[in-house]
Amino acid sequence: MDAAPPSVPAPSPLLVLFDCDGTLVDSQHMIVAAMTSAHALNGIALPSRERLLSVVGLSLNEAFLSLSGGATGYPVAAMAEAYRDAYLALRERAPMEPLFPDAREVIAALRARPEVTLGIVTGKARRGVDRLLAAHDMEGWFATIQTADDAPSKPHPAMVQQALRAVGALPEETVVVGDTTYDVLMALQAGASALGVTWGYHKAEDLRLAGAHRLVDAFSAVPGALAAITAARAASGTP
Template identity: 55%
Template sequence: MRLVVFDVDGTLVDSQNLLVAAQAATFAAHGLAPPPRERSLSVVGLSLREAFLELVGPEGPHESLAEGYKTAFQRLLSDPVLASPLFPGAVDVLASLGRREEVMLGIATGKSRRGVSRLFDAHGWHRLFHTVQTADDAPSKPHPAMLLQAMAEVGAEPGETVMVGDTTFDVAMARAAGCRAVGVAWGYHPAEALRAAGAEEVLTRFEDLPRLLPQAG
């Protein structure tokens, strides 16, 4: 049996414009200048509290910003220009892996459980994933708790588990949990950073993932 765990934003979902817009609206509501786009995207993958703590420091209003972001994000979701499409190949690869009896699929994300449920509603994924770990369930990445909980939930061992993500936080989490890490080059952190963090491979096409799985355990 093999457990393949996916990050969401930057890995499955192309949410850059939505996340940057929600951050900008949140900072504006607090009378603060928003960070540059590159800086905004650099914290994607962390929980909201950890992301805003990173952006404004412990003396800044990071708790209030994290709460305000939730409101801004919900409001902007109705804007079709900022809708969060899936990356090319994601639908077909997930469907293909879901048909393999020896593969279980999981999610480990800095999103809230409500956000994941909304995504699952939109794409009909409620029965596709065997385990779902969110920012509501565990410490922020790169802490290994999400992967440890996912493995415990489905009875998988670290040697049977692969984390697929677009940030160094995903890679570091996988290594801390004793799992293998596969990076994707279309997300928030550059391929060279993913390799330096310990990703065994960095995909440039979603369609290349299934061929790696026999070598990942």
């Protein structure tokens, strides 16, 4: 008599929270152009391109606070407003920021897996995210979208915590995928795992030092890295 077939355990639930700028979309040309415009309008010397891109991922006020270097009288609010206006004006004329290679295919495949839930955690405004998803025909792909409109800037963990509440997930089932140390620190502070991507705006070494559990150099490597993080977490028994 045949033995009963071994029962295959259902895959554990997995919530994957993606950052936008530098992770899903390559927005550096528009960001640098809008930064250039904001600095010119306010008569402030333009920092290096590397410095400008290092603050991408923070909410706008925090980004300009960081760029101010603590200088007294730096017009944070005026810079943020000028940047926002310039970015919106550029969007009227420029084509939408492109997705990074294979992003769409990989996310579509993740989305098709029953145990996987997808979300977005971004320093962008909600309006910008909605426009981006519509332009790339990805509306409805993400179960929860957390933006700078409803939470403190990264690396505060609120966006991740709100996403967990929104979909009923646990931190130990959650991986944040992002290109900056702000994403990594936000994930760790929320008790989630962090997958760093090296095609964005912070250096791989900085992501590693911040505590990223894995790093990937291409979108096609994301599913394997997610599986490795999940397996390591299950093996260690520690969330």
